[in-house]
Amino acid sequence: MKLSHNPLLAELLPAWRARAMLILMMALFGGLVARAFWLQVVNDEFYQRKGEERFSRVLPTPASRGRVLDRNEQVLAMSTQVSAIVAESRPTRLEAKVNARDIGAESLSPVQVRALAELLEMDHREVARKIPDQRGRGYLKRQVPPEVAQRILALKLPGIRAEPEYRRYYPHGEVSAHVVGFTGADDKGLEGIELAMNRPLTGQTGSRRVITDARRNVVEDVETLQLPRDGGDVRLAIDTRVQFLVHSRLQAAVTRHRARAGSAVVIDVRTGEVLALANWPTYNPNNRSQLSGPSLRNRAFTDTFEPGSTIKPFVAAMALDAGRFTFNTPIDCSGKLTFGRYSIGDAHKHDTLTVAEVIEKSSNIGIAKIAAEFKPQEMWTVYDSVGFGNPLKLGFPGEAAGRLRAPSTWKPVEQATMSYGHGISVTLMQLAHAYLAFARNGDLIPLSLTRVDTPPLSGLQVFSPQTAREVRRMLEMAAGPNGTAPLSQIPGYRVAGKTGTAHKIEGGNYANKYVASFVGFAPVSEPRYIVAVMIDEPSNGVHYGGQVAAPVFSDIMGATLRAAGIAPDAPGPVLQMARTAVGAKEDM
DSSP states (O other): OOGGGOHHHHOOOOHHHHHHHHHHHHHHHHHHHHHHHIIIIISOHHHHHHHHHHHEEEEEEOOOOOOEEOTTSOEEEEEEEEEEEEEEOOOOHHHHHHTHHHHOOSSOOHHHHHHHHHHHTSOHHHHHHHSOSSSSEEEEEEEEOHHHHHHHHHTOOTTEEEEEEEEEEOTTGGGGHHHHOEEOTTSOEEEHHHHHTHHHHOOBOEEEEEEEOTTOOEEEEEEEEEOOBOOOOEEBSOOHHHHHHHHHHHHHHHHHTTOSEEEEEEEETTTOBEEEEEEESOOOTTOGGGOOSGGGOOHHHHOOBOOGGGGHHHHHHHHHHHTSOOTTOEEEOOSOEEETTEEEOOSSOOOEEEHHHHHHHTOHHHHHHHHTTSOHHHHHHHHHHTTTTSOOOOOOTTOOOOBOOOGGGOOHHHHHHHHTTOSOBBOHHHHHHHTHHHHTTSEEOOOBSBOOSSOOSOOEEOSOHHHHHHHHHHHHHHTSTTSSOGGGOBTTBOOEEEEEEEEEEETTEEEEEEEEEEEEEEOTTSOOEEEEEEEESOOSSOOOHHHHTHHHHHHHHHHHHHHHTOOOSOHHHHHHHHHHHHHHHHHO
């Protein structure tokens, strides 16, 4: 039997089945080709995006914060470039498997953590705690010097990179600290002008696209998506020369009188510009580790106190403006002034004084009798018109409004005490601003922390020009040899001003602690500057404003007038000094 005649072999498969299988396989292969064409040519964006997400990133490009300048273009605050050390989370399991050859490990080893902590000057446990456990990123340390950042990058640690940022630097340190303030780690203003002017100083962050390696280190800058826009500069009214001398004189006074604190301000009478503002104690804004505590308080704006006798000229101005009193109206200031179980007296006995002499001698009885001729509403209106009880609205952080109660609540004895500065509270800046009405022609112009190029011609008229001139004469008498502040005198210049001495309130009661103050202006013939000084709790044996604050005024005002080249308006003492100098030379 032939093998070819085997019936099993003779039974052949149908030809159509082989053709069908061939067509099916070709169709499947064609589908794969079409799918590949669709994914790689027609609709390639998805997988390209997924691929780019692993190596292409968008990083922020920081903008430089604007500078803070004084009126003469001296830099008070500027930004320097530093780095932020960023830790990105370890890769996911899938990424770890794919990139195991490149990364070599899923996280930092203990040795690497210790090396990183040593460069950052941090505890290694804190560094380990800050490294994210899940997908994400976190700052290990901000504002790291560039040289330290380079040494960290040289370690080539997985997930550790440096981002550029800026750190604020203050060339004048503690001298202008309470004016300029400081920024936080995120370069946002936290105090002073840095906070008040944060919006114009802040720039707009840009962005850039980069390619990173498996360790997520930047290996190539691809493109700039948005250019950063630096912040604008802010030019202040502050004069650095005046600021330095105010700072040094105030520090010396607080130390000499063993005081708790002190404040001083200098204002330009013509423009309302704040030329200097100093507080003691102060702080160094470049030392971020000590930016806390009472030294941060800008006391000229935030601390309120009872102004004492510095408020008496406003009552006298009210009396003159109303026409009920004149410069020479006599007032009986003998004995005591009694309100029920309360009585008011003077530190020194007086008989009859004119209105001008009431201010010169600082008589509580005299000023209380003047105030008694007016309704509480009338007196309140005067205090309110010069800004007491209201913030100055300069945009400065923490500015206090002071305390001025509604006139409907005043009792006769309270109106009397408020006439000589008790039962009312103000800030030093409010007091200095109010004295503009006397240094000018009875009008008040707003204060300005920024430079004013065009002085205002006039302001809010609160007293008549004639009243302002007469009160100016009274204040010159008060600062004279027969007044309460002869120590405020400046050789060659006519000075006007008023002392203030007030008990401090603690726990709702007056304590045996004092605030000594003095506010004045010069030269009287054409007032140019106002200087206000407040010394808190002097404890070296004297506490009166004429003994403690007036000499500080004299030092600051004299140096300011000489620095500005203001001509003397009291030639008598100058000639006398010249004769003395010539005589001394001839005796040599």
